[in-house]
Amino acid sequence: MNNNQNQSLGNVHSSVTTENKTGWRKMMAFLGPAYLVSVGYMDPGNWATDIAGGSAFGYKLIWVLFASNLIALLLQSLSARLGIVRGLDLAQASKNAYPRFVNFWLYILAQIAIIACDLAEIIGMAIGLKLLFNLPLIWGVSLTITDTVLMLYLMNKGMRKLEGFIISMIFIVGLSFLIEMFIVQPNVVEIAKGFAPGNLTGESLYIAIGIIGATVMPHNLYLHSSLVQTRQITRTDEGIRSAIKFNLFDTVIALNLAFLVNAxxxxxxxxxxxxxxYFQVAEIQDAYKLLEHIFGRIAPALFAIALIASGQSSTITGTLAGQIIMEGHINLRIEPWMRRLLTRLLAIVPAVLTIIYFGETALGNLLVLSQVVLSLQLGFAVIPLIHFTSDKKRMGNFAISLKVKILAWASALGIVSLNVKLVYEQIIDWIKEYPAADIWIYTLVIPIVIGIGILLLYVFIRPTMFKHKDRPAYVPHGIASAITELNAITYRHIAITIDFSKNDNDCLRHAIMQGGKQANYTLIHVVETAGARYYGKQVMDSETQSDADNLNKYVVAMENLGYKASAQIGYGSPAGSIAKIVNEENIDFIVMGSHGHKTFKDLIFGTTVNSVRHMVNIPVLIVKPQRA
Structure with a gap:
């Protein structure tokens, strides 16, 4: 079995070759992962915080955006380094370094961050659809669930196709805003002054933290550490050093483009x-209307198109990150479409409730809040990342230098300090504004905040106190055991599933190859009519009688050839009926024909083979239909 299947996104690991390439071609082979990461830096959540900051404080918060981008560059480069050198993503490394209980809560916090991010994509897409097609927001929010299909399609097409789609979305966003800049004609001198740092308090602090959360996104650190493993590299010091260098180029280019879009x-x-x-434009819809009022119809149309493009591309990267976090932290692997659907449903609920109870105008505030939630979760991703990349025993010659370590810890301290300040100010404001809710604040909110604070402290202290005490790397499918002797297995009772298709002949041939003329063969066919589902063996409709007659013809044919055969009819659910017969008849081997459905048909018709595999404790041989 391919070892890549033991890893998050294992199906695309080492799928893009970089070998036998030099110069420009080699650099192009490495370009891609950071672009997938960068879309998270220009999603609808960024739009909300940037619009709120620009309208309320003019150019004064550009320095926050610039500082956030520098921090993002540093942390994303560390994330890429971890993935390249250790071959682990951030979630897997955390799984090895922290106890199971801590990993569970790290997963919960990371999942909340992904839901908050997905919430931003939902709102952005819905707003974009309303602006372009006048579609009610509640409909737009509901329609966003369908992007699961696009996600599934792109994942099946391979990593390069996925990257190509994302880069095309980035191009649309960038081009739209480049044209917007020519339309609005900003004051260059005033922009330059905005790069000078200033004091942050009250609303400016809240928006600044939202900008940080929207720029330095925690799930992107998990994502980048996994995506860099899609490139094949030579596992030598020179090969690893080359991969780190080219991925740094990729990161610098992609994230600076994202900064330009945000700026x-x-x-x-x-x-x-x-x-x-207009000093309080926190709503994207208001921004659209004002653009139309001030600059005509071209600017707002470009604005809406870019909004939809950014939301759609960010949705895809959020799904990938969710898969990495789930598999890495808690060893749970489910189908990508199911994970996507789960995250999307969890994000749709607050959006729908906000529209129903507070109206469409409250979505802008919900967007900014989602980005603040992202910022609050940052410490739980950043602190382990710095610990892991500083570990000289694990990273060897590729552990980060003292200068980089100081910058990284300073960034982490700045982020955590701002978050602590925000949480403290918010709790004080709640106590003042809602005196009747004091009991809930003191018995519920404050204990939760203290618990999260203790967890953050533990995440920081443990790698320092228990240096190099990582648990053995988790291997999802166990360690290969020693092979001493292999004896042939003789099957005495073999089952063959029959569906009266062209595949039956191949199934019968493969079955007799396993048992020869010494084995007993049970031919199984399941009747799936409505009557069979409700009445089981009592049903005697025309289809059941026809199927029984046809199955007996197969039995007679096999007996004429010298094989011992019998027939069994099942009723209702194919998987359940097959498993029941297998267990009742003491069958020790089963041969099944694959229906040959593709992804979307599997979603509609189900996958009997996979279901049976999980319901029986005997070997299952799957025979694919022969192509004409």
Whole structure:
């Protein structure tokens, strides 16, 4: 079995070759992972925080955006380094370093962050659809569930196709805002002044933390550490050093492009709204209307198109990150479409409830809140990442230098300090504004905050106190045992599933290859009519009688050839009926024909083979239909 299947996104690991390439071609082979990561830096959540910051404070928060981008560059480069050197993503490394109980809560917090991120994509897509097609927001939110199909399609097409789609979305966003800049004509001198740091308090602190959460996104650290493993590299010091260098180029280019897009949104808001006296534009819809009012119809149309593109691309990367986090932290592996659907449903609920109870105008505030939630979760991803990449025993010559370590810890301290300040100020505000809710704040909110604080402290202290005490790397399918002697297995009772298709002949041939003329053969066919599902053996409709007659013809044919055969009819659910017969008849081997359905038919018709495999404790041979 391919070892890649033991890893998160294992099906695409080492799927993009970089060998036998030099210069420009080699660099192009490494380009891609950071672009998938970068879409998270220009999703609808960024739009909300940038528009709120630009309209309320003009160009004054550009320095926050710039500082956030520098921190993101540093942390994403560490994430890539971890994946390249250790061949582990951040969630897998955490699984090895922390106890199971801690990993469970790290997973819960990371999942909340992904839901918050997905919430931003939902709202952004819904708003974009309303702006372009005047579709009610509640419909737009509901329609976003269908992007699971697009996600599934792109994943099946391979990593390069997925990257190509994402880069095309980035191009649409970037081009739209480049044209917007020509339309609004910002003041370059005022923009330059915005790069000077200033004091952050009250609303500016809240928006600044939202900008940080929207820029340095925790799930992107998990994602990047896995995506860099899609490139085949030579596992030598020179090969690893080369991979780190080219991935750094990839990161710098992609994230700086993301910064330019974010800066363009903030500058657009500052120029179009702040300068015209509109100081509280937190709603994307309001931004659209004001753009139309000030600059005509072209600017808002570009704005809406870019919004849809950014939401769709960010949705895909959020799904990938969710898969990595689930498999890495808690060793749970489910189908990508199911995981996507679960995350999307969990994100749709708060969006729908907000529209129903507070109206469409509250979605902008919900967007900003989602980005603040992302920022609050950052410490739980950043602190382990710095510990792992600083570990000289695990990273060898590729452990980060003292200078990089100081910068990384300073960034982590800055992020955590701002978050602590925000949480403290928010709790004080709640106590003042809602005196009747004091009991809930003291008995529920404060204990939860203290618990999260203790967890963060533990995440920081454990790798320092128990240095190099990592548990053995988890192997999902166990360790290969020693092989000493192999004896042939003789099967005495073999079952063959029959569906009266062209596949039956191949199934029968494969079955007799296993048992010869010494084995007993039981031919199984399941009647799936409505009557069979409800009445079981009592049913005697025309289809059941016809199927029984046809099955007996197969039995007679096999007996004429010298094989011992019998027939069994099942009723209702194919998988359950087959498993029941197998267990009752003491069958020790089963041969099944694969229906040959593709992905979407499997979703509609189900997968009998996989279901049976999980319901019986005997070997199952799957025979695929022969192509003409």
């Amino acid at each position: 363009a949104i903030l500058i657009l808001a500052a120029t179009a709204f702040f300068k015209n006296g």
